[in-house]
Amino acid sequence: MEGKQEHTTHGILSNLGFMLREQWTFEKKPVCVWFLRILSDLVVSLLGIYFPKVVLDFIGESVSDSEFLLRIGSLTVVLMIFQYVSFFSEQSVMIGAIRILNMRFYLGKDWKSLDMDYGLATSKEGKLKIEKAHSSINRNVHVNMASYYINLVEFLKSILGLISFSTVILLLNPIVILILLVTYLIDGLISLRIQQWETGVKEERAVVNRRLGYVLDDISNSLMAKDIKIYKMMDWINANTGKYINESRQLEQRVQRKYTGQRLIEAVLIFARNGGAYFYLIWKMLHSNMAIGDFTLYFGAITGFGQWLGQVVGKISSLSNANYCVDDYRYLMEMKDHMKRDGGVAIPDLKAPCELRFEDVSFWYEGSGHVILNHINLTIHKGEKLAVVGNNGAGKTTLIKLACGLLEPTSGRILFNGTDIRKFNRDDYYKLMSASFQNVCLLPMSIAMNIGYGNDSGIDNEALHHNEASFQKKLNEAVTLSGLGEKIASLPNGMDTELVPSVVDGGINLSGGEMQKLMLARAIYKEAPLIILDEPTAALDPIAEQEMYLKYNDLTKNRTAIYISHRLSSTRFCDRIILLDKGTIAEIGSHEELMKLSGKYKELFDIQSQYYKNGIEGEKSEQ
């Protein structure tokens, strides 16, 4: 444990304090159960070695039948009671751990990963911490973070057990304890060596496990049956899987060979210890008047001593594993958000359009030399409809993440109605934003919840559940504008139809286009001064796309709007267009202005329009 301590930064005592505080504030009852468990199990094990001694002594002393019956009978009853309490409390300790794991640690971790700054959560460091915290509470309570409590109880118990058995042996001969400790020390040193060696292969094992995880878990979780069939990919995947399984087997063999060595040495040590104990006790019997009952008692104590010591060592290593889990959990929980979480200036009116200004904004990811946005200066006026175009990788998505307050500029600042957005409370600022992003993500709930949930006031959600008329009306407006109205009208349960059939029984599947319309409806439903639409028509067919264009003014009414697309047709109904190229604003102006420039925009437009243009001309010439 000493060796491992240097890897942890919280320190053992700090983690102990943390875990006790967590338990104490969560539930107090389990703490009493812990003491019950320790006490009862101690009594059981002491009676365990004492019982045979008593029996043998009584027989040796030739007590009367009735006395024998009475004594042994009452001893049995006592043992029965403690045995039951011990078993019962062991399970109760586990129940306590299950409760705190599920209701506090698990939810705590999930909450943190949902609540932390977007930039942190999606950074390499943040992802790693979330992943580590997840694996620290994953699996069962015997190995994860909550095993801390179980192991702590068992550790204290075995320490007390060790002390009480030592006391018994001390009565026999203190030197015996010394000899015992030496043999266990040898054992301990060897296993420490092996553990150290194993930390050396930890990296290697992580690599092997990651690969196996990919081929065994990730691949099977994603549905791509069609590809697999058409391209007969199973042979290919299996060939790679086989390769990684083999790598893992070889590694495991190397590790296990070491452990076998340890087990063999352990067997020899047991041989020496038990042999020694027998010879010493036999010698004692032959040369003093030690009773046969004491012979079994001491022999039991000597082997029991080893068991306790083994338990202590085992629990220390389990505790130190749990301690790592606690560390990983705390690393995540202690991550500090960069954005303003407390206080903040009051946010402007949600119903009035806003002005958004970028002042010399640059952005790059920490530790990456690649500048994604380079000195952007841009003012989006009140009520303006701005289109952002550019090729993949031009920085469009980053620009909107900055505008949304999801990411912070590396340099420069962003002003919302003249106020630096860093002055707003982070969560308040989100109330000013509505957006539909490229990723489609559905909640396994009703359509109404998918669209309506997440607006600033909690009343909305209540209303959703109660089907209040005004909210129904608002919902209907949103779906009509987004073009999903017909689909919903065709569903027997309408707005209450649940989505994600793989999770919800009776849920329905939406097509790609319908999902995109749903995301759009959600963005429309939320009344926010700024609405951002990122490629909202990528999955729509031409008719639906055109319908959306025609309704664009309605759905951005009273709002400032940013529309992102790499399809230039969409920019025609916007007031102004910016063309992003390699992180800078290459061109800015209306469609006509940009066409006149004969620059990059015109070039892009010509590429896209050539087929359509030719077509129209062709049609005309035929006429």
Next chain:
Amino acid sequence: MKREKERKGSCSENISLLKRALSIISELTPNRLKINVIKAMIDALTPYIAICMSALIIDELTGRREPSVLIYYVLITTGGTLFCHMISALLQQKITVTDGVFHQELKKYLNNIKLNLDYDKMENPKCNELHSKIVGSMFMTNGGITSVVSLITSLITSSIACITAVIIIARVFVKTTGEASRLFSLGIGLLYAVIIIACIAVTVRNSKKESKEEFGLYQNCATNRYIDYYHFNYMEDDKAAKDIRIFNQRDLIIGEIRDKARKPWMNILIRRARLFQMYFGSNAIISTFIGGLTYVVIGLRALKGYISLGDVSQSYSSIVILISSIQNFFVSMSQIISNNEYLKVLYEYIDFAGVSSQGNVIPKKQNGFTIEFHNVSFKYPSSEEYALKNVSFKITSNSQTAIVGVNGSGKTTMIKLLCGFYKPQEGYITLNGIKMEEYDRDAYLELFSVVFQDFKIFAFPVGENVAASVQYDETRVWQALKTAGLEKKMKRLPNQLNHYLYKNVDVEGTDISGGEEQKLAIARAFYKDAPFIIFDEPTAALDPVAEAEVYTKFNQIVGDKAAVFISHRLSSCRFCERIFVFDQGEIVQRGTHDELLKDSNGKYFELWNAQAQYYQ
């Protein structure tokens, strides 16, 4: 023991279930059972060395006290134990390694089943349900095929321990020196045996009840779906991270996870622990009682001098092992029986997943292929409405067909039928005049190169991804990459074709953008070089420049193949010789671009103008 025979007799079904499991296990990891069984036998017998020998030592100590005999006894005890421990350690090494491999091989085996499922079965909710049940029971509660070997092993360990214990105890009871009380001691022995059997019966009943109720708890695995969905889908990476924040979904999601995922699961675990407390707790009391009773019965006999002290300690230790191993025996028995329920689910899945009947005609290599739809109608199993209605058309080699239409008009469904993923309810599809069902499935699929909307790129090397195979022809891979417009990018990678994609497998791997992924999928289709090449919306993720590149290349790509092209972007279709316009599951128009545009009331005209007006 009689009981056991009855159970086994009535459970020939159980045995055949186990046999099947064992054959799967030995297929995945040969020898695994054998090694486990040998180790189990050694482990079961090891403690008896000390038990029997220490009895001899105690008797010698309370008797003749001959030092040389004592030394001899001690050496046998410790030496014998040492020997057993060493063999056990060596076997353990092998077992740990094979167990690890078994878990991985099993996952691989299940994945193969899942990914080889017929397409229509894959969409069948029953299949998902079975799969999640299997995986749920396997990796959450360690039930199913994963625990078969350990259950059989513990059955063997406990039966050997039992038999040995019974032999030792019976020997002690038979050993009676006082002739006078023979009848009396026989009576006591019988009474004792009856009480023990009754106690054991109760504990066995408890264990059986427990495992039955425990199995009942896990029956409802639906809660896992929420855990899976939120953790591996919704909250994974950047999937919904933006939406969660902008739409303030934190509370909602935490509430969902708490109420629909964690709480039900937690309650199962807690109820399980409560079952343990109730049933195994009373078992613990009973076994302590048996221990006490044994001491009393044997002690009283020893007090009368019928048996020696060594016998007392020996039979007490044996009784302790007997009780726990009889319990273990029946626990393992009932666990095997309840575990067989999980096995049944697994077999149901395996059998369900078996490839359905298929023909054996191999498509002939010939100059031209023709696929024809004859009045095909189709609706999805879960839907009332027809996705395709009375569709007839012909696709031949050396032709290009574009398919256009709004979302949900049946375009992708048609492709799925073309590839044989679904069978039409009405009408039929022929290849070169022979019905599709009569062809060998794999040989039929050989004819298609398809780029689907939801293609998948793996975290394996670039070259393997293009070829979908470990072995590949480098020059052809480069050729395919060149046609797809990825050659330059891949040439820049340090290991070129051997360079890994993404970071899942190799941390040095390279991440590629959505557009590049799509190009890679296109390259894969080129590499396969099949007679039918089908693109389903291949340019959705491409930017306009890349999109234009793909369009211009499409003609030179297809050569003498049959090309089918689905797109929302009508501009991309206008070079095709034929355009089919789908609307609500029917082909409403067909013809060339120019022909179709003439009909200003037609669907095509409407679609075209919706887009073209912005480019005028």
